[in-house]
Amino acid sequence: MADPPHELPWSRVLEALESSSDGLSSDEVRRRREEYGENDIVEGGGRSTVDIFVAQFDSVLIWVLIVAAVLSIWAGHVVDAVLIGIIVVANGIFGFVQDYRAERSLESLRELAAPTATVRRNGDTSDVDAIALVPGDIVILRGGDVVPADARLLEETDLEVDEAALTGESVPVSKSTEPVEPETPLAERTSMVYKGTNVTRGKGVAVVTGTGMETAVGSIASELAATEETETPLQTELDQLGRTLGGGVLVLSALVAPLLILRGTDAVQAALTAVSLAVAAIPEGLPAVVTLTLALGVRRMSDENALVRRLPAVEALGGVDVICTDKTGTLTKGQMTVSRLWINDTIVDVDSERIDAAGDRDTDREELLLKIGTLCNDSTLEEGDPTEQALLEVADRRGLDLEALCDEYPRTGEVPFSSDRKWMGTVHDDVGYVKGAPEVVVDHCDRILTADGPVALTDDRRDRIKTTVREFGDDALRVLAMAYREDPADPDDLAGELTFVGLAGMIDPPREEVADAIVATERAGIEVKMVTGDNVRTASAIADELGIGTEVLEGREIERMDDEELRERVETVDVFARTSPEHKVRILQALQDRGHDVAMTGDGVNDAPALKNADIGVAMGIRGTDVARQASDMVLLDDNYATIEQAIERGRTIFDNIWKFVAYLLSANVGEVALVFIASLYGYLILPAVQLLWINLVTDGLPALALGSDPKSEGVMDRSPRDRDQGIIGREMLVMIGGMGAVTTIVLLALMFYTLEGAPAVTPRTMTLVFTGFVFLELVGLYVIRWLRETPILSNGWLTASVAVSILLHLSVLYTPLSQYFGTVPLDVTDWGLIAAVLAVCLPGYLGVAVFAKRMQD
Known part of the structure; x- marks a missing residue:
């Protein structure tokens, strides 16, 4: 395609690919397979025994x-x-x-490939081997699927995709069919889905724009193959x-x-x-x-x-004087966790049990908030949307019997989540529960639950809720609001006259041992710099909490710098946010040009080029992708940053x-x-x-x-x-x-x-x-x-x-x-x-x- 598909309306993308919503014909698929080859990643080639x-x-x-x-x-x-x-x-x-032994312990890039894909061809829908996809194919995506190729979205319903392995983004990305600006970084191209990422919820229809080595993952594989040891x-x-x-x-x-x-x-x-x-x-x-x-x-x-x-x-580890570390799954646990609750001016720190409140802690309202998060939920502890799993995990951790709760309050109706609505609701006989974006949920509430029962939700109370949401956001917490309505006539009644219960703030938290490990490495004369695909606010909050530093440089700024300017800045910057694989390699080269021996840690596909170019590439063994492990010099079997020390x-x-x-x-x-x-x-x-x-x-x-x-x-x-x-x-x-x-x-x-x-x-x-x-x-x-x-x-x-x-x-x-x-x-x-x-x-x-x-x- 002459223009990147993320910036074009989907109709123009279909036209450019000479495809339609009914998909390609069988003859056209055969022709394109001969032209484009298999939808496969050509391995960089592990060393043979000889x-x-x-x-x-x-x-x-x-x-x-x-x-x-x-x-x-x-x-x-x-x-x-x-x-x-x-x-x-x-x-x-x-x-x-x-x-x-070390070479044979690592698997190849093929582990990233989706084994099958649901595709529409000749107007009919069927499952095919993902390796057989070609540009112009129409693929159907559902929650739990692995995206089989790079594709432009044509339709979507509440579609969210976990792209952490590719972009470093710690939370699933809500997708849209609307085009985005040409210069939009990969992590923010909401109109696209990428090979090897995971659909966490919703469904979508997309047209394949890139297969095999022409995908984002394939581009990284090509760069790795071209990089000399x-x-x-x-x-x-x-x-x-x-x-x-x-x-x-x-x-x-x-x-x-x-x-x-x-x-x-x-x-x-x-x-x-x-x-x-x-x-x-x-x-x-x-x-x-x-x-x-x-x-x-x-x-x-x-x-x-x-x-x-x-x-x-x-x-070579003994000579390292700079560690460039990824955030998600390396400094953090790699999973969303509820860390803070707010219930009418009472803040509960979930982990420490610390309470900041005007009065005593109200366990009944706290339990109701956790109950709403459990019942108004489409996930399980084992799989599903990370945000919803975090709500289930905190409820389970604080003593609620999740299975018994769901049996006692069976769902009799629901309003599914959508990116336009920004909330979801469920009905359980005589009560309805709602969770969603605070600014939206509050607009549907006219009362708030206090220790003395429900009272009017005054403007002053609304302002206090908004202030709390802003403060949670400043600490990089993702915030959800919980509310309920008694005796709703039907699910449509959940869009008004709700009683506000509280807020749940969640984050991908730092590993407990990381702060001490960072102190130890810095005592040894080793600088620690965070290089992440996450947004500036989240990256800064985690870096500040771990004591890494607060000087931030964003990927957009790196793109505007020449190599000399970047060499001047890298010494003082503590956090590099919203970075692409190309940015990470440039950062490493700038540090190396200044005479540093650099270790790069990471777990995602997006980390692989930097891992291979670093003096020491350190991949994660549990959460790490095979691409990252293949590109690394060392693999942490426990994904523990302290192991680096x-x-x-x-x-x-x-x-x-x-x-x-x-x-x-x-x-x-x-x-x-x-x-x-x-x-x-x-x-x-x-x-x-x-x-x-x-x-x-x-x-x-x-x-x-x-x-x-x-x-x-x-x-x-x-x-x-x-x-x-x-x-x-x-x-x-x-x-x-x-x-x-x-x-x-x-x-x-x-x-x-x-x-x-x-x-x-x-x-x-x-x-x-x-x-x-x-x-x-x-x-x-x-x-x-x-x-x-x-x-x-x-x-x-x-x-x-x-x-x-x-x-x-x-x-x-x-x-x-x-x-x-x-x-x-x-x-x-x-x-x-x-x-x-x-x-x-x-x-x-x-x-x-x-x-x-x-x-x-x-």
């Missing part, structure tokens, strides 16, 4: 390890190559298992680390081998030394340790009701642990490279490749893995989020890596020269001493690094056990037949004294480096 597995090896660091394995085979070190291969494969398996800072940094190490290995190998040959070393020995340097430079255990630590975090988070789809998202705390702890073992591994590797390189300049191959691999296995294996279970540091949620540009390898870590590596190299070189006593080649005793000294120095350095991150020394039992196992394993290659494979000899008491002296010299040096690194960071 893709998930291959992705585990898409890392420069992994490829560097594979190259090292090839070099080891070339040099005749088959054992070394096997060890590297085992590490690479194990890393791939760990990552694959977690990613596969973004890497987390950890992924980017580890990839850069792999490139750096790979380049360093090539340079070292290219320098050392020719240099040794020039010094008279034979080519084979020179090649072995080059391979040893390559092995020393590469932290073989780093990919596996990172993967296992993240997987451990994922398992713990799953126990805490947070399902992580991508492992790196766990660590726990996840962020877990993310920060995991980042701390990753920081610790990256500092641990790299400081050790710097020491290894420097030691082997400097020793080779003097013609000594002090540590062959098999010993370097053993060092990395026993010190970087179990102890490094145990670091992944380190408890959180005190005050982890009291510090600001880390700088997104700083990453893991910042100034503090560089000082630790360089300082500890230098101390290790100097002391072990001194040990080497001292024990060689001028020998032309490395002796087995010297090699064993340096080999053993390196293992013990790395284990000591591990505890120094934990001390720097304020982790109690004996707080991790797994670490203590792993260190003990590592020591026993190393002793086994000194005092068992395994020594022949490592070229070691047993050490005597004098040798152990030398080891103790090395530790005594290095420990103060390590602590000095740690103190200096801490000052550099501060």
Whole structure:
């Protein structure tokens, strides 16, 4: 269509679609199906099993390890190559298992499709598969239906549609056949119904204007498919680390081998030394340790009701400094609830039982108000209009037996609700009950029920009712009025001479735990911003109640701003109301352009583009749509905002642990490279490749893995989020890596020269001493690094056990037949004294480096 259907009269829409109220002919339907295809959402395409597995090896660091394995085979070190291969494969398996489980736990966009639709074709009405609809089809809608396609309304009777999943609007939208302005946002296009939304009441007839990918849902799906997956800072940094190490290995190998040959070393020995340097430079255990630590975090988070789809998202949570959260179903309960009653100047706070009244509470009038809300009602507690369900829920909660009440007062007549009438009434033998819009119900009343019985409804009392309605509205409450008439002759008598009983104010209330969670996240230096499709008044009231803030920006204003203007405003705005999916993405991009790491929470289809574009997309598991879950990095299984706070705390702890073992591994590797390189300049191959691999296995294996279970540091949620540009390898870590590596190299070189006593080649005793000294120095350095991150020394039992196992394993290659494979000899008491002296010299040096690194960071 040349013009959007929401702005055209329905007759022009029919004309443009070459359709009629009798529907299309069978031949025309077949032709249009060939032209437009099926009314289906083409999935963005979850990853296949093969893709998930291959992705585990898409890392420069992994490829560097594979190259090292090839070099080891070339040099005749088959054992070394096997060890590297085992590490690479194990890393791939760990990552694959977690990613596969998360991917398979999510369903596709097809869950949104309505299975059948009632359609009028050839003048006859029948049910067909919704997938077979075409533009121009005439569909019949009734309460409880899922809208099968985007459509322009031709007829409607009291039609209301729940569009929360698409627009974020928390209450059903009353529909109309009248056209709306061209620039009207999707949430206010009352002349349209949209695929995947739910009819809550009434009925309607509409002409299909869009099917499949040409629907509002399809547009979102297209945008998701076009959005590339973004890497987390950890992924980017580890990839850069792999490139750096790979380049360093090539340079070292290219320098050392020719240099040794020039010094008279034979080519084979020179090649072995080059391979040893390559092995020393590469932290073989780093990919596996990172993967296992993240997987451990994922398992713990799953126990805490947070399902992580991508492992790196766990660590990325720790860097979030802005949370853009949806309102409906995320900050709120996602269901209408009666929170306040008004009965002739008496206000009852339903939840707290607080009473603001001129006199004592009148339970009889309060019960009558709840009784009217129950009997003048077409819904049940399980299904129906959310507003009517809220009236039933409050009556049930306050002790009324709903089933017995309906049996005692059977309905004998009714006046159905209509959008024009704005009230409904029911007759129960000798009494009639009415509920509806306050301004309309009051006009039909001439009396008001007081504690002394009905009295005249004076102008002063009418003004007080209007004032109360306005005050309820200012608090974002949706207000209904209740009235009755005794002995109505027939339902038509309900349009006058009513006795006013009171008001019920209802809202989609905040979750009880959310306010405390917001305080905790803001204490951690994380800003919370509400981004919702709801109207300004409702959004502002909820935000104010939760302590988010009161600075509001509406979607219409965003449309008038260019990107630069929006970047200026996003920092100060607390609430973004009446936003579309496009607005949400622009808001996120503006925040990211200003250097923020942004988490987006949401549950609706309308949230999906923003979820996918966010640094961390967090979807709701219970109320969330499949589209939102598919687009997210993490799913809250309990839909609880407070779970986000726990996840962020877990993310920060995991980042701390990753920081610790990256500092641990790299400081050790710097020491290894420097030691082997400097020793080779003097013609000594002090540590062959098999010993370097053993060092990395026993010190970087179990102890490094145990670091992944380190408890959180005190005050982890009291510090600001880390700088997104700083990453893991910042100034503090560089000082630790360089300082500890230098101390290790100097002391072990001194040990080497001292024990060689001028020998032309490395002796087995010297090699064993340096080999053993390196293992013990790395284990000591591990505890120094934990001390720097304020982790109690004996707080991790797994670490203590792993260190003990590592020591026993190393002793086994000194005092068992395994020594022949490592070229070691047993050490005597004098040798152990030398080891103790090395530790005594290095420990103060390590602590000095740690103190200096801490000052550099501060």
